[in-house]
Amino acid sequence: MTRPLRLLTFTTLYPNAAQPHHGVFVENRLRHLLEHDPGIAARVVAPVPWFPFSHPRFGGYAAFARAPAAETRNGIAVEHPRYPVIPKVGMTAAPYLLYRAARPVLERLRAGGYRFDMIDAHYFYPDGVAAAMLARHFGVPLSITARGTDINLIPRYPRPRRMIRWAAGQADALVTVCEALKDGLVDLGVPAGRVTTLRNGVDLSMFRPSADRAALRRDLGLPPPGLAPVLASVGHLIERKRHHLAIEALPHLPPETRLLIAGEGPEEDALKRRAAVLGVAGRVRFLGRLPHDRLHEVYGACDALVLASSREGWANVLLEAMACGTPVAASRIWGTPEVVAAPEAGRLFDDPTGAAVAGAVAALLADLPDRAATRAYAERFGWEDTSRGQARLFRAAVGAPAAA
Numbered sequence: 001m002t003r004p005l006r007l008l009t010f011t012t013l014y015p016n017a018a019q020p021h022h023g024v025f026v027e028n029r030l031r032h033l034l035e036h037d038p039g040i041a042a043r044v045v046a047p048v049p050w051f052p053f054s055h056p057r058f059g060g061y062a063a064f065a066r067a068p069a070a071e072t073r074n075g076i077a078v079e080h081p082r083y084p085v086i087p088k089v090g091m092t093a094a095p096y097l098l099y100r101a102a103r104p105v106l107e108r109l110r111a112g113g114y115r116f117d118m119i120d121a122h123y124f125y126p127d128g129v130a131a132a133m134l135a136r137h138f139g140v141p142l143s144i145t146a147r148g149t150d151i152n153l154i155p156r157y158p159r160p161r162r163m164i165r166w167a168a169g170q171a172d173a174l175v176t177v178c179e180a181l182k183d184g185l186v187d188l189g190v191p192a193g194r195v196t197t198l199r200n201g202v203d204l205s206m207f208r209p210s211a212d213r214a215a216l217r218r219d220l221g222l223p224p225p226g227l228a229p230v231l232a233s234v235g236h237l238i239e240r241k242r243h244h245l246a247i248e249a250l251p252h253l254p255p256e257t258r259l260l261i262a263g264e265g266p267e268e269d270a271l272k273r274r275a276a277v278l279g280v281a282g283r284v285r286f287l288g289r290l291p292h293d294r295l296h297e298v299y300g301a302c303d304a305l306v307l308a309s310s311r312e313g314w315a316n317v318l319l320e321a322m323a324c325g326t327p328v329a330a331s332r333i334w335g336t337p338e339v340v341a342a343p344e345a346g347r348l349f350d351d352p353t354g355a356a357v358a359g360a361v362a363a364l365l366a367d368l369p370d371r372a373a374t375r376a377y378a379e380r381f382g383w384e385d386t387s388r389g390q391a392r393l394f395r396a397a398v399g400a401p402a403a404a
Contacts, residue, residue, distance in 0.1 A: 004041040005398060008106065008116035008140075010131045012098070013123050013147070014046035015073065016080055018066035024292055025147075025200055025316050026122045029386070031074050032201065036387035040394070043077050043114055047101050050082035081105045091126075092159050098130035106134060116140060117398045124150035124167065125160050132167035141397040143173035145198075148313030149240075151176070151184040152334055165189055172397040175390075177314040178335025196393060199338070200314045201383035206293055207323035209375055210300035217301050220260070220285070225303075228256040229365055232302040232326075234295065234317045235309070237265030242331075244271055245308035248354025249361060250280040257283065259306075262298050264289040299324035304346070304364050308357055312336055322346075322378035325371030329360040344369040344377045 009030055013023030023046075030042055051064040070079050083101035086093055109116070118141040121131030128144040135142035144167060155161040165188055168174060174195045176182040182195045210216055214224050222230055233246040243261055250257060261271070261284065268286065275281040290298065295317075299305065305321035307330040314335045318328050328346035330336050340346050349360040 004039050005118075005395060006114065006116045007040060007042040007118060007120045007394065008109070008114075009042055009044045009120045009122070010046075010102065010134065011044075011122035011127050012047055013127070014044060014078065016046065016048065016067040016078070017071055018063040018068075021289065021292060023122075027073065027076075028203065029200065029383075029390075030076065030120075032383035033387045033390050034076070036384065037391040040391060042120075043079070043109060043116065045079045045081065045102055045105055045109075047083045047098055048080045049085045079105050079109075091157065094126035095129035095133065095163060098126055099133040102130065102134060103137065106138060110138070118142065118172070118394060120394070121145065123147050124164050125154045126163075128171075129163045129167045132170040136170060141172040142170060143175060143394060143397060144168070144171045145175040145177065146181045146185060146313070147177055148181070148334070149311055151181045151188075152311050152313070155184075155188055161188065168194075173393045175393070178338050180334040180338065181313050196389065198386045198389045198393075199335075199381070200316055200319075201386050202316070202319035202323050202378060202381050204323055204379060204382055207296050207299065207320045207378075209325040209371055210296070213300055216297055219297070220301055222258060222301060223256075228258060229254065229304075229361075230258045230260065230302040231304055231306050231361065232260040232262065232298050232321075233306045233308070234262045234298065234321075235307075237261070237263050237267040237271060239267060240310050241267075242308040242310055242352065243267065244274050245352060245354055245357050246306040247271060247275050247280065247284060248278065249306070249357035250275075250283055250354075251278055252355055252358035253361060255283075259284045260287055260298055260302060261285070262287040262290050262295065295320060296324050299326045302326055303368065304329055304361060306357060306361065307331065307336070308352070309333065309336075310352065314339065318345075319378055319381050322374050325375045327364055327369055327374050329357065329364055339381075342377055343367075344373040346374075 013026050015022050048067045049064045051061045067080050081101045083097045119131050119135045121128045121144045124146045168190045176197050182197050186192050233243050235241040275284045299321040305328045318339045332348040332350050347360040347364045349356040
């Protein structure tokens with residue numbers, strides 16, 4: 001192939017100007033792939049649910065209305081066609097609605113000269129199913145990457161499960177971000193030999209140890225390092241992230257222990273009420289949503305990150321914290337044990353209780369690893385291996401020679 005291999009990345013998990021943090025892990029994966037292999041080009045089609053009003057009083061739905069129809073992010077052209085979300089029947093209809101919304105955009109791209117060689121889809125349902133329809137319509141190879149809830153929750157429903165299995169059968173390449181999700185696909189009947197695990201990486205230049213942790217703490221109104229343990233819980237304030245367990249751990253920990261919660265979402269008021277009921281509201285700081293490139297300030301300031309999620313594929317916050325030298329206390333679910341696999345990485349806990357979280361945190365704080373050792377552990381998880389594996393897989397799917 002004398003010209004670049006042309007990818008069409010298709011996913012609803014992709015940032016836009018109105019939602020700059022939404023699906024940033026997919027954007028990072030694609031960006032690092034293109035940096036790794038100049039012989040690959042990409043355009044992105046990232047559909048957004050249709051919503052008629054952009055007024056802030058409509059909350060997260062208003063962001064859908066504010067998302068641009070097209071934009072360029074990090075040098076990559078991105079299209080955001082709208083698709084309808086139908087209450088009550090949306091789960092079943094979503095793949096077809098995505099397909100109908102995206103097909104004219106793909107036809108326009110091809111007519112305009114971007115004749116993509118394959119579709120690179122992220123998130124199996126509904127995105128991967130719609131991508132399988134698109135790949136069949138345009139007669140191009142297809143790769144689908146499984147990321148978490150699309151395999152560890154959605155297949156519990158019979159019709160989505162059947163469609164996921166159909167899409168897997170149509171794909172030329174199947175990717176998961178951890179071995180646990182690969183096992184989930186195999187449980188659905190997909191042959192293990194058809195699935196490649198290519199984990200997420202961490203940006204080791206963005207996330208790095210701070211040269212002045214005291215300044216980070218001072219800026220956050222916290223005591224200097226060594227005077228009071230500081231924990232952080234980072235992510236959307238939704239039930240699945242179980243930030244309440246980090247709050248419920250505080251009564252079991254020394255009274256000087258502080259907790260930073262970074263994120264926004266529908267659970268914020270309930271979390272604040274829970275902290276008040278437990279008498280720890282003065283020990284909890286809600287930071288709101290922070291830009292991705294500022295999270296290193298939180299990781300660098302705290303002594304440990306708590307991730308108490310009930311479901312995760314490959315939780316990026318774990319490696320981000322470790323890259324800043326901060327170990328973690330995390331629930332033993334899905335791909336997390338593959339990330340937290342050494343003492344310098346942190347501790348795992350099994351029970352979804354505040355006491356269990358506190359036990360893991362206490363054990364970690366009693367024998368904190370050297371921050372340089374935690375950073376060295378994270379350095380094993382850069383993007384290079386993942387990008388190399390993606391490039392090899394995509395070139396094999398289209399029959400293109402490997403890049404020099």
